[in-house]
Amino acid sequence: MSSVQSGGPRAVALTQLPPTASASTAHEGILRRQSARESAARTYARSLPIVPVRARGLTIEGADGRRYLDCLSGAGSLALGHNHPVVLEAIRAVLDSGAPLHVLDLATPVKDAFTSELFGTLPPGLADSARIQFCGPAGTDAVEAAFKLVRTATGRDGLLAFTGAYHGMTEGALAASGAAPGVRVTRLPYPQDYRCPFGVGGESGAHLAARWTESLLDDPASGVRAPAGMVVEPVQGEGGVLPAPDGWLRRMRALTADRSIPLIADEVQTGVGRTGAFWAVEHSGVVPDVMVLSKAIGGSLPLAVIVYRAELDAWRPGDHAGTFRGNQLAMAAGTATLRYVRENGLAARAATLGERMLRRLRALARECDCVGDVRGRGLMIGIEFVHPEGAGRCGDRPGGMDDRGDAGQPEADLLADGLWLASARPDAPPADGSRTGGAEPDGG
Incomplete structure (x- = not known):
């Protein structure tokens, strides 16, 4: 597995307070x-x-007094x-109001405000006729709901997903993720430049990936039946x-629309301004049939929802339910966050930063032969470390992080310097580009 790190600022060792003996002991004991x-x-x-x-x-700040x-x-x-002030204020307002904290799927002023704010951020082609389903507290619950929705609406069963994908840890979400074997999911090539599945990268690689998908869907001998969704x-x-290349994503939208296949955009990790647009699909102009939203x-x-076109709403009452879908504190905090990101133009700020x-980072990478690639969008940035003398154009993927998530040397070194990140995770600074300790980037 390649070691992909956040594009956050290179850690200058933060001024550390010397830990007291009692603090250090408590830290180690925990x-x-x-x-x-x-x-x-x-x-x-780990x-x-x-x-x-x-x-x-x-x-x-850790219990041992170190800061990161x-x-x-x-x-x-x-x-x-x-602990942003607007988020804390929203949470305190609900707590001080005496409002119920969990209400299943009942209507409340807090829920109404959240839904209105969320719908105001959606791509216009979806917001005009959107429905929302509040799910369990995790993104993987919303992914399961999306799969159930399109299967109910289409009467079909299979799914199209992509190599390298990650959609969650429940059974159906795992089935659509890149490493799950023996499931009812057809995995398609996901285009990229550095490790292109066709060895060419760029527009040619994206074209080949799209053509592969079209061939599988149109060839009656491919064994791929009409799926419930992509x-x-x-x-x-x-x-x-x-x-995802913008042109390729538009092509996926076109081929799914032409074949009446609902397109599901998993925006659990990419949403709320992180990529330089409020929703990452906006870069390409694509309007999906279903959006899966959680995290930010x-x-x-904890909060997770799906929003989808009204014509897909074929569920009967009770077809998708859950105890913790009425979390009022999360809805209030979410409303405050969505509004703050929108009113302060933080998506545009993420694009600029x-x-x-x-x-x-790309300039630095040219001086470091252990850096194979720097890529990303907005403040969702990855640096791929490689063995500089590895075989092949891209270099060998380094070891150091096994299936249990044990730290490799780059992560350990950066942590010692005061930078907190994880390997092969969607690591990125907050969308507001928060900085501390005089780390203000200069112009240019």
């Missing part, structure tokens, strides 16, 4: 108890042996960074921070 008590499936805790106790913006620049951003759930990430996160839409709290970061 980590020992976590290791003894928690599941072997834990991942981030590569980030930190006990966070305070956070604001892009800065986190956080480029993980809650795996994309913190569009405004940690699911795509406008920027693959776990796959290595891979932006909850303003740091991202362009500057990509330019400078």
Whole structure:
């Protein structure tokens, strides 16, 4: 697996407060108890042996007194960074009002405000006739809901997904992700320049990927039956921070529309301004039939929804339900976050800062033979490290991060310098480009 890191600012060692003996002991004790008590499936805790106790913006302080620049951003759930004042104010307002905190799918003023704000951000072609389904608290729940929706609406069963995809950890979401074997999903080539599946990259590689998809769907001997839907990430996160070429994505929209196949855009990781547009599909002008939304839409709290064209709303009452779909605190925090991003033009700011970061990182990459590629969109940026003497044009993927998520040397070195990120994760600074410690980029 390639080591893909955030494009966050190179860590200058932060001024650290010397930990007291009691703080250090408490820190080590908490980590020992976590290791003894928690599941072997834990991942981030292995590569980030930190006990966070305070956070604001892009800065986190551990129980041992060390401070870090956080480029993980809650795996994309913190569009405004940690504990932003507008988010805290929204949460306190609900708590102080005496309103119920969980209401299943009942209507409330908080829910109405969230839905109105969210619909105001959607691509116009979808917002005009959108329906919303509140799901369980995680993005993977919303992915499952999207699959169930298109299967119900079309009466078909199979799905089209892409190599390198990641859509969640429940069974159906895993089936559509790139590494799951033996499922009812047809996996299609996802175009990219650096490790193009056809060895050419650029527009030619994107054309070949699209042509492959068309051939599978149109050839009666391909074995691919008419699917219930196609699911795509406008920027693959776990796959290595891979932006979909705009022309290719428009072609996927055209071929699915021509064949009456609903197009599902998984914007769980890419939404709310991170890529330089409010929703990543806006870069290409594509209007999907279904959008899967989570992470940042909850303003740091658990919330997941799907929005979709009204004509797909073939569900009967109770066809998709869940206890925790009425989280009022998350809806209030989400409304405040969506409004703040919209009113302050943070998507455009992410585009400007991202362009500057990509330019400078690519300049640095030319001086470092261990950097194979720098890519991304807005502030969703990845740096691919390679063995510089590896075989092939792209260089060998380095070891150092096994299937359990153990830290490789680059992550460990950066953590020691005060930069918090994770390998092959959708790591990016908050969409507001938060900075601390005088890390203001200069012009140019």
